[in-house]
Amino acid sequence: METPRHGQLSKISLAGLLVTLGIIYGDIGTSPLYVMKAIIGAAPISADIALGGVSCIFWTLTLQTTIKYVYITLNADNHGEGGIFALYALVKRTKVKWLIIPAIIGGSALLADGIITPPISVSSAVEGIRTFFPEINTVPIVIGILVILFTIQQFGTKLVGNFFAPMMLIWFVMLGTLGVIQIATNPEIFKAINPYYAYKLLQIHPEGFYVLGFVFLCTTGAEALYSDMGHCGRQNIRISWVFVKSMLVLNYFGQAAYLMNHDGETLRNLGGEFANPFYLIMADWFKPFGIAIATSAAVIASQALISGSFTLINEAMRLNFWPKVRIKYPTELKGQLYIPSINWLLLLGCIMIVLHFEESSNMEAAYGLAIVLCMIMTTLLLTYYMVIKRVSVYFILPVILLYLTIEGSFLIANLKKFTHGGYVTLFIALLLIAIMSIWFRAKKISKSYTKMVKIDHYKKVLAELSVDLSIPKYATHLVYMTNANRVDEIEEKVLYSILQKRPKRADIYWFVHVNIVNEPYRTEYKVTEILKDDLFRIDFNLGFREPTKINLMFKEVLRDMVKNGEVDITSRYESLNKNNIIGDFKFVLSEKFLSNDSLMLWHEKIIMNTYFFMKKLSLSEEKAFGLDSSSVKIEKFPMVLHPPEKLCLTRVR
Secondary structure (H helix, E strand, O other), rough: OOOOOOOOOOOOOOHHHHHHHOOOOOOOHHHHOOOOHHOOOOOOOHHHHHHHHHHHHHHHHHHHHHHHHHHHHHOEEOEEOOOOHHHHHHHHOOOOOHHHHHHHHEEEEEHHHHHHHHHHHHHHHHHHHHHOOOOOOOOOHHHHHHHHHHHHHHHHHHHHHHHHHHHHHHHHHHHHHHHHHHOOOHHHHHHOOOHHHHHHHHHHHOOHHHHHHHHHHOOOOOHHHHHHHHHHHHHHHHHHHHHHHHHHHEEEEEEEEHOOOOEEEEEEEEHOOOOHHHHHHOOHHHHHHHHHHHHHHHHHHHHHHHHHHHHHHHHHHHOOOOOOOOOOOOOOOOOEEHHHHHHHHHHOOOOHHHHOOOHHHHHOOOOOOHHHHHHHHHHHHHHHHHHHHOHHHHHHHHHHHHHHHHHHHHOOOOOOHHHHHHHHHHHHHHHHHHHHHHHHHHHHHHHHHEEEHHHHHHHHHOOOHOOOOOOOOEEEEEEEEEOOOOOOOEEEEHHHHHHHHOOOEEEEEEEEEEEEOOOOOOOOEEEEEEEOOOOOEEEEEEEOOOOOHHHHHHHHHHHHHOOOOOOOOEEOOHHHHHHHEEOOOOEEEEEEEOOOOOOOOOHHHHHHHHHHHHHHHHHOOOOOOOOOHHHHHHHHHHHHHHOOOOOOOOOOO
């Protein structure tokens, strides 16, 4: 089966529905591996707890996943793209400044979730081997699978994409079939549809209200579902969810029916030290096949989170939340990308998680705390989105209050996990929040101390400089990257570079500005002739998911301009011009450094010093813009924050 290109999946089709199974539902689809096991725990099995547990799961999947995400949140698409940063891009036009806070917290929490999901999914699946070999150490196997998984990322998901869809279809059919077999032995389990039993669980469970921390694990993949909307389209997600939810519910009900039939026993008595209701409902002859299918599904679930992390970091860079890092595009599929630094950092994080917790049951304590924060932040941003769309306040208020109550309850319940492992993901999330906040704040500070001047005041001197033969020619075409949003303005440092920091004579001056727009996939440009034949400005309007390849884009613009007779790019050197040789191009980039003359407050010192440290570790400007380093000149400029007052010096003779 050929993998459809981006955009082809937005329409409802069989191929779209199948690929949706492989891309979207990996995380939430593998939750039956550990949710019921976590709810039951090591205590004797209680029929009421099994019934209440599956009731909680059913209503969580209905209220949280189905209604909130599949039918409400999926409407908040940014030209077909979803995810918390895409949602923030939609609502930031409200000019409500504090919305940056839920965006950064939510994005960081989702990334932290991406570190714990692969270990818990793969560990839960691989531990099924202990059914046959109780003493086996699964840690090396889990790490081995994770290493292979992260190593193949550089080749793109297309390498295994054809395997995803049919494998997940087999997985979900297996879930439903196993569930139906067990339900047939105890149809009474359908009483769980009554929400009374969910309420009763909170009263009778040994953990009480805090059992919601385990119940929440069944919907952790809902945020990833929204983030991956751009790959498959809203309608394909909604239609396939009917099938996915049905299979999940059948499996959960089947596990609960099995547990009700073994009231008073313990999981350990039923299947040994590492017993799992998911594997207990399988026939002995089928277990080897079940373990193999579960492991494959777990790998696919991990893949979805890894790909989502790449997309999230890419969006964060465009929104000035993250330092620039190298991005590769391993396939021609739109939206597919690979970020080496993030890939290996995720692998390192996953390995440390596996080595620290060892067992999937231990990881359950760390899982969920970060992602519930992301869901709450999504709810806050969604509120403003509905306000923008002029949704009735009589709809907004009850919906938002309902979900803040539900997610607030899940958050409180998950807080108990903090000392049992939740601190790990929370620490990771806080670290990511710090990086994003510092980078964003430093960018704002840097921008506020960037002085702009009117180009009109310098037209005459630039025109004269261009033909001043007393000054050696610096380049035929001199190109400056500018952050000036207005066409009639330019940074003072750019003119300082041209006129004073070794005067730079060129035949044609170019100012290039890159504007990242809220749409995900836009590639537009505008050319402004500021000074006839001498000075041009090019404005690129690029979507926040488009690669910034200025070298290639600039050449494309020049080809169009030459074709239209707008510019002559042949060399002005007499011998070269006679032979129609294209003139040379020189790109000048400015690199700021913190001046010793800066007088800063203590928190500004921390922010700016951290910012410049991260900048040293991040991708260079020329590589970030996709420029050929052989044609790039880097000039350093001091950045003075709060310059000192005039010094009172006394002259002595």
